Amino acid sequence: MVESAIAVRVDVDLALVQIVAVGAWTRRLRVDLVAAVRKALIERPRAILLDLERFADADSAMAASVMLAERRGTGLDPPVPIVAVASGGIHERLRTGGVAERVAIYANLAEALAALADDLPPPQRTALQLQPDVLSPCAARNHVADACLAWGLVHLLHPARAIVSELATNAVEHAGTPFTVTVSRRDHLLHLAVEDGDPALPRTLPWAGEGPSLAPRGAGLRLVASAASAWGTAPTAAGKVVWATLGTLDPPRG
Incomplete structure (x- = not known):
């Protein structure tokens, strides 16, 4: 059985919150992911990065959860952008779920961090x-x-x-x-x-x-x-x- 877990890490220099999801997509993991996003938004970071590279599998509910995170972030004043890291089948699942139309999806963490460093205005x-x-x-x-x-x-x-x-x-x-x-x-x-x-x-x-x-x-x-x-x-x-x-x-x- 694949262990599932959520880990949160803050990058103080970029004012970025990174949420890493590991394992199989379960109902409990979905609840924990949404809770982690909600807690991170209280800090009002300049962006939230959802690292989904380590998922063993996913279902259609993953795309809905990422979209929910995006709506929560853009609903703030000022908005907090949500970006994601995913590849292979997970990337395809998010793309077919319509996530790519609202959320920038990167192939790896280094690419995402480089893009955020370029796109976010200096604080x-x-x-x-x-x-x-x-x-x-x-x-x-x-x-x-x-x-x-x-x-x-x-x-x-x-x-x-x-x-x-x-x-x-x-x-x-x-x-x-x-x-x-x-x-x-x-x-x-x-x-x-x-x-x-x-x-x-x-x-x-x-x-x-x-x-x-x-x-x-x-x-x-x-x-x-x-x-x-x-x-x-x-x-x-x-x-x-x-x-x-x-x-x-x-x-x-x-």
Whole structure:
């Protein structure tokens, strides 16, 4: 029996989410694929790449699922394009299902990435590489503040600084690896990301209970969730990225 699975990876530099589907096309895989696309769209990436090269087989429902992903992406403002990688029988299944009329389909991953790098407009983006040092969260806060001032987003300066401070502190305390703070402007969103070399994904912990502590465990990500429009985490090629967004047109929370 062929194992089926979905894997998600984020390319911070391209602001791209890659969703890899492996195995046989089953109802469960279809549900997982649609859920992965829905979750990826919350981040508002510049594109979503569906890597379907590793499928053992497929039926007509695959084309319908890819079309559903395309409709979800194009229905956003701004739209998020969906592209696919497929070959052989899978490519033919998508073509006969009408997918090729709406979705760009590439023969391999390298071809798709090269096309996306050429087609996507360069983002308004700035990045800072930092070491796992106690002073690094301060440098991260200053970095995001400089970006907000340079882009005329003064009203987002304080919530953006607070979010990046928490994410950078987590990278220092828990990942313990060099990390990169990336600030980018994607149309109506300010996107904040901290990428480190630890593949372990963070989770919001239950409150530690009563006691004198002024900073209970789990409070950092709770503060991020309360300040951001959306936030999440995903694996990268070298570890993980934790991201958060703020609406540039919305008043800050709090």
